Amino acid sequence: MGLRWWRNFGAALAGVLLFFHGFCYSEKGPNYSFLQEAKQAPPNLYYDYIIIGGGTSGCALAATLSQNATVLVLERGGSPYGNPKIRNLDSFFANILDNSPLSPSQSFISEDGVFNNRARVLGGGSALNAGFYSRASAGYVKSSGWDERLVKESYEWVEKKVVFKPPMLQWQSAVRDGLLEAGVLPYNGFSYEHLYGTKVGGTIFDHQDHRHTAADLLEYANPKNIVVLLHATVEKIEFRLPDGESKPIASGVIFRDEVGVRHNAYRRDSKSEIILSAGAIGSPQLLMLSGIGPEAHLKAHGIPVILEQPMVGQGMADNPMNALPIPSPRPIENSLAQVVGITTFGSYIEAISGSDIIRSWFHRPPEQSSNDSTAPKGTEKTLKAMHTMMKATVRGGIILEKIKGPISTGHLKLRTTNPEDNPYVTFNYFKEPEDLQRCVEGMRIIIKVINSKAFSKFRFPHIPVQLLIDMVVNSPVNLRPRHVGASINLEQFCIDTVRTIWHYHGGCHVGRVVEPDYKVIGVDGLRIIDGSTFNHSPGTNPQATVMMLGRYMGEKILGER
Template sequence: MLADFLARFSIPFAIAIIHLTGNPTQIWQKSVHQNNGIEQIKLYDEILRISDHTLSSANKEGEGPTEYYDYVIVGGGAAGAVVANRLSADGNYTVLLLEGGGDPNPSSEIPLAQLLLWESEMVMKYVGVPQERACLQNGGVCAYPRGRALGGSSSVNGLLYNRCNPKDYDYWAEFTNDTRWSFASVLDAFKSLENYHGFYEDDSSPNHGAEGEMHVGKLEFLPGVDELFAALEEKGVPIGDLNSGLFPYGFSKIDSNIKDGLRWSSYHAFIKPIEARENFKIYRYAWATKIHFNETNHAIGVSYMRHGQERYVGANKEIILSAGVFDTPKLLMLSGIGPRQHLEEHSIPVIVDSPAIGSNFQDHPGVSAYPFAINKSLGLVDYLTPENVAEFVTTGTGPLLMFPTSIGFANFAPQIANGYISSTHSDYNDRNWPDLHVYIHEQVLTPGNGVEEETIFFDIELVRSEQVGTVRLASGNYSDDVLIDGKFFENIYDVERILDGIEFMTDIFLNSSTFQSLGIKWSENVPLLPACSQYTFPSREHWRCYVHQTAVPYYHPTSTCRMGPNITVAGVDSKLRVFGTSGLRVIDSSVFVRAPNGNTNIPSMMVGEMGARIIIEEQ
């Protein structure tokens, strides 16, 4: 009832916050520094938390004799939501979902309001240990924000729908010695999840699905996309459907997890429709602290904290960890499963010496390049007009249906396309499995002289690498965040490959007749990075310095409990069972053998679907 009440006001509420803040290109900075809008978001968070505390207390949830469920799922994010949906579907088994957050803040449904959520309870602000070769603008400290709500990071992410490359999954199958993880096998899982209404619906690949719960839509406000595609075609770069499984190299309009103009997360697709199932229960604001085992290492229950009270729940059949790439290995290590020496350093009794738990961490480092200026408008408009607000509120369409970015120089710069290109490095120069992922944005800059300048810029991320980092405990206390070490660019060739991509994209913009006709040049209103001023711009030396200074992880963390053939190289087997135990599985992005070559949201849902199928087959 309360959630429905709040949801009715979510659209005008979010639009009002954005509109009243002022200049849309300054909303994010003003919201952070002056708290405009943020306090209202936090008020919603507090109302939702208090409501859940009141209702759970009235219903005496978790109180009295020990509760038992057939399946206890820890984490209701991209993967956990799918698992909960599938395991409770036939009504034969009881399922409890322990979620550390609550329902998504209603404002999260508005794509344009996404950045306002970053100061809310919906985002956990993890940071890494200082890096020597990345994030140097921030003292080497990289940020790793993750979602904390039903839907997990799918409730706060950038909405981009990306299956990644078929060869990613063929590699998983090869590493695990299990063909169930090949693209030919996981394709059915992707299709079963998908209800495709994206940009390529009229000429849709047979690899797309039409009956799944995950709606795939489109953000249609793409100023400059026609000029971009003309320049790409002029340079021989193909245009097509990157999610078709048939088109691995080139550029595409961006498909998004959008339905009727609003965010469509795993919460909307898989949790909200099933909340009334009698055999399914959600405990919100329930933070798992320990897995319990019997004398044969069979997982029997979970301790958790909820609204300040410690509780315990038993599992009749299995416990499934879907807490995410940081909190899943943390929970395992706190429970005695992890590298022996590390656990002993924190006085944690070792149940299973599993060296791969918390190891093999990967994310995609990337940069936002200096912008290009043009002397002709490509259609980027003042989208906060009364007409545009009315169009969005009534129809869910128009310029307000856009996703803002806060990467690099831009805030509220619409993403107009994404693409895959390959570096020249001999091990990665493969158009069938590219190693670089590119996003194109347009933005209007307003420099100190007050004269607006329309610009285009690109982000580029390294999406294939052998480099791995670690996730380790800071202490034996569940309330302490983990220590995240990305070890970015310890392989120097990773930087060189990003430089290849920068040079490739620079050629597209500066040396195509399409953009030359628009008077394109490097913007003079964005100063060169002072830390790199000793290097001539745009030399490779300057860009190399620039990458070390500005490169950040692109929020695609994976592989901290990766699956594999044995405990020496992996934390779980190819059926996602934790080595050395029974009754315990991991089903989230931490089981990825290595990071796929793009966004991890939809691959995580696929793993949820595959994991649920494996469990159901064994029932």
């Protein structure tokens, strides 16, 4: 055997050993040795990377960075493990409707009058959402300036751990066939890719209907190099300005544990970084609380200005969702989004089904109750009868549409200087006419699906679509005013009955607040890696790309060390 053969053999052997080494120290959730309560932490800590937020992006980022550096994750919520409301598909709405102080979901109402939620748990939004998994379009990846090869590898890294093929039972199959009958073509089968037409996407629920969150990606972590502190609420990022330096340098963070004791975490050396991964609400909020944001706004709250940055909190967007609930004459499965119709005009059609879905649709907290009605004259008794019927039969589902983008954007402002308080958030739903037109076209597709032959066995023939529209207009889906024409004009219907699909993003856009490498403009030692950097929502659902981005940037950062 020649020298070349031995060299090749040695290189291959080294690769195999490295591969196994990467997994020999892995641990399985929920039995992570590195998961601790913040109150157990010492007063001062020093790490290579301090990640603020153990969410959808933060977990992937932390697991990756821990391969070759020490990592501290500061998560304001608790663990998703051991919580059946998070684990079980049937309990999807339980956490969203839970307003208790310990809930993994922190509710808020946008200034638009739309009910919303933000995650407060390890794993972030992946512990609360409907689980649909679909990659960003090729065009989105290209426009973001990402390395396409590393993007593909990063998606696959996520998918090996937390993504599954859904079972596709009767309801979802009928929606799929109805979409095809409605002209959302071609049929692309099962795929993670963003493809025009109708397809079956991935899900983070396994075949036992158990959820797998981004926290499971920590199984990739090196347990010797990582600590995850739970119930660690970051109050602010600290900065220093050494003599002769023109930029402030992020030096550490101040956080408090669940009993209110303050702790400090510091960068270990000049190569170390602080990384904000607190999400589209938390990241711009924490930047402002730390003194980076619009100068007048910060001064109004008594916050010392570190850097005047007027674009922090700007460009907030939420993909608006409108839907029709459909009572069913036959029992149907509990299912969350599995099928999607990706239209050429910019609307995405999905569906969910089951008893808990219908109960939640008609749920209204007492403080949000109202006797207001804009029902057409003579239909009030019919609508009340339908509400009673659906509550009694608890059979049915919802077909929804959401628009891409969106083009319409708003802003975020501080309400208080308490990081646990929700800021003011305005999304300006349908401010731009193109967004509204996409909603109207999406609703027309939904109506075609409901009227399709494929879907006929899941609807009562004596209940016309118009009555379903009337029912939504008179349901407590938000706090927005109702207009008389909302039942007969789809544009007004979209405006009056808009809901969130929890895909909000923005507030720290690339090119405005962060550089293409996600370093915060104007300061050193600080990056933002999460959905707050997105100018538009990537594809039908952002969670795949948010997880991918954590892995992707973790690899990029390690390559710079």
